[in-house]
Amino acid sequence: xxxxxxxxxxxxxxxxxxxxxxxxxxxxxxxxxxxxxxxxxxxxxxxxxxxxxxxxxxxxxxxxxxxxxxxxxxxxxxxxxxxxxxxxxxxxxxxxxxxxxxxxxxxxxxxxxxxxxxxxxxxxxxxxxxxxxxxxxxxxxxxxxxxxxxxxxxxxxxxxxxxxxxxxxxxxxxxxxxxxxxxxxxxxxxxxxxxxxxxxxxxxxxxxxxxxxxxxxxxxxxxxxxxxxxxxxxxxxxxxxxxxxxxxxxxxxxxxxxxxxxxxxxxxxxxxxxxxxxxxxxxxxxxxxxxxxxxxxxxxxxxxxxxxxxxxxxxxxxxxxxxxxxxxxxxxxxxxxxxxxxxxxxxxxxxxxxxxxxxxxxxxxxxxxxxxxxxxxxxxxxxxxxxxxxxxxxxxxxxxxxxxxxxxxxxxxxxxxxxxxxxxxxxxxxxxxxxxxxxxxxxxxxxxxxxxxx
Ligand code: HEM
Numbered sequence: 001x002x003x004x005x006x007x008x009x010x011x012x013x014x015x016x017x018x019x020x021x022x023x024x025x026x027x028x029x030x031x032x033x034x035x036x037x038x039x040x041x042x043x044x045x046x047x048x049x050x051x052x053x054x055x056x057x058x059x060x061x062x063x064x065x066x067x068x069x070x071x072x073x074x075x076x077x078x079x080x081x082x083x084x085x086x087x088x089x090x091x092x093x094x095x096x097x098x099x100x101x102x103x104x105x106x107x108x109x110x111x112x113x114x115x116x117x118x119x120x121x122x123x124x125x126x127x128x129x130x131x132x133x134x135x136x137x138x139x140x141x142x143x144x145x146x147x148x149x150x151x152x153x154x155x156x157x158x159x160x161x162x163x164x165x166x167x168x169x170x171x172x173x174x175x176x177x178x179x180x181x182x183x184x185x186x187x188x189x190x191x192x193x194x195x196x197x198x199x200x201x202x203x204x205x206x207x208x209x210x211x212x213x214x215x216x217x218x219x220x221x222x223x224x225x226x227x228x229x230x231x232x233x234x235x236x237x238x239x240x241x242x243x244x245x246x247x248x249x250x251x252x253x254x255x256x257x258x259x260x261x262x263x264x265x266x267x268x269x270x271x272x273x274x275x276x277x278x279x280x281x282x283x284x285x286x287x288x289x290x291x292x293x294x295x296x297x298x299x300x301x302x303x304x305x306x307x308x309x310x311x312x313x314x315x316x317x318x319x320x321x322x323x324x325x326x327x328x329x330x331x332x333x334x335x336x337x338x339x340x341x342x343x344x345x346x347x348x349x350x351x352x353x354x355x356x357x358x359x360x361x362x363x364x365x366x367x368x369x370x371x372x373x374x375x376x377x378x379x380x381x382x383x384x385x386x387x388x389x390x391x392x393x394x395x396x397x398x399x400x401x402x403x404x405x406x407x408x409x410x411x412x413x414x415x416x417x418x419x420x421x422x423x424x425x426x427x428x429x430x431x432x433x434x435x436x437x438x439x440x441x442x443x444x445x446x447x448x449x450x451x452x453x454x
Pocket of ligand 1 (some may be wrong): 316381
């Protein structure tokens with residue numbers, strides 16, 4: 001089964017046309033040859049960018065010499081109103097200090113302690129699933145609600161309310177559209193416009209309120225022992241300093257946003273892929289009958305784990321990452337000036353024709369075959385090196401728990417073919433629409449018609 005992939009551009013276009021195409025959607029604007037290229041250079045006025053598409057170059061930048069290639073300050077500018085000086089955006093000594101403070105807090109709050117929050121959020125999501133059975137539904141909002149609920153319970157020991165879930169989903173979606181961090185505009189020296197800043201303020205207001213409430217609870221000695229309390233109380237093991245209130249808001253904001261938007265995208269694409277691969281949906285439903293009481297039990301849900309890995313390959317929630325050359329260098333005998341933008345694209349690497357057999361095919365069995373994953377640096381859903389996603393294990397567990405809870409007693413059917421678009425995260429242009437039916441109900445007329453049409 002070959003799931004949707006945007007038609008890439010064929011042939012050359014003028015700079016003006018190219019800029020226009022890029023503004024619309026980066027995946028279809030980039031040329032088809034990138035699915036085979038080792039590297040590509042893009043020259044725009046004032047800015048040189050290089051797409052690095054070869055595992056050893058990627059490893060060099062992310063893992064071997066990360067300090068020579070810090071996060072792009074141009075991309076950071078686009079995210080600043082939302083994420084402030086959060087660990088996702090900072091570089092150098094400030095980033096190191098933040099990770100020294102946050103890492104133990106996240107490790108102590110731990111995956112083990114988070115499993116009940118994931119399971120409770122999954123049960124609540126399954127209840128909402130029930131109410132949506134029948135007509136076509138947008139699955140993205142439901143996936144975002146479920147993932148936001150998981151991280152809210154982990155951070156603040158309480159479920160997210162329907163209103164907050166809907167408001168943050170809408171505000172983040174609108175921010176991504178107003179301030180596409182992967183567009184040429186993002187590389188220009190202006191920050192986000194007023195409309196984007198307004199959306200960011202809505203999300204920041206919520207986080208600030210939650211942090212201030214929690215600071216009071218800590219002072220009154222009645223704060224629950226959860227991730228937010230641990231982040232707010234954590235101290236730098238080297239200097240004993242703790243985070244200022246603004247830094248606290250920034251760090252809680254990144255955990256809330258990075259901790260749900262990406263998992264939500266993964267969950268929505270996984271549900272779509274399973275809708276068009278019903279035999280895999282049955283396997284996930286079988287996994288869902290196994291008892292999971294410990295995190296280690298998740299290891300026995302092998303089919304679901306392979307579905308999640310394959311989803312992250314075909315639809316990496318972070319489709320591109322941007323670094324900046326801190327000094328002049330050379331890649332593949334080509335000069336790379338200081339300040340060049342270096343794009344690492346999991347989207348292209350995961351579908352590279354010389355790296356993967358049948359790269360566009362949805363085939364979870366590849367993860368069981370020798371050589372199924374050709375090269376660790378060709379599979380980067382969570383990045384690599386010191387800036388690898390600290391939530392990778394959490395996210396794998398979370399998506400597995402949510403998928404199995406939703407598909408245990410329910411079936412999903414496709415309604416149309418979504419069109420992937422790369423904003424900060426990889427979403428579908430008009431959302432993903434599915435129909436939900438109880439598992440025991442016979443295949444409906446609409447499903448057989450859809451299958452015939454394929
Ligand atoms: C399927 C879900 C997820 C995916 C695909 C994902 C992917 C990524 C990627 C690719 C990066 C690196 C970005 C870059 O280098 O430019 C990253 C960073 C990060 N992620 Fe995740 N992530 C996921 C879930 C989570 C969760 C659940 C959390 C927290 C609970 C989290 C917290 C973070 C943080 C704090 C960073 C910044 C790390 C740093 O720069 O030091 N992520 N994530």
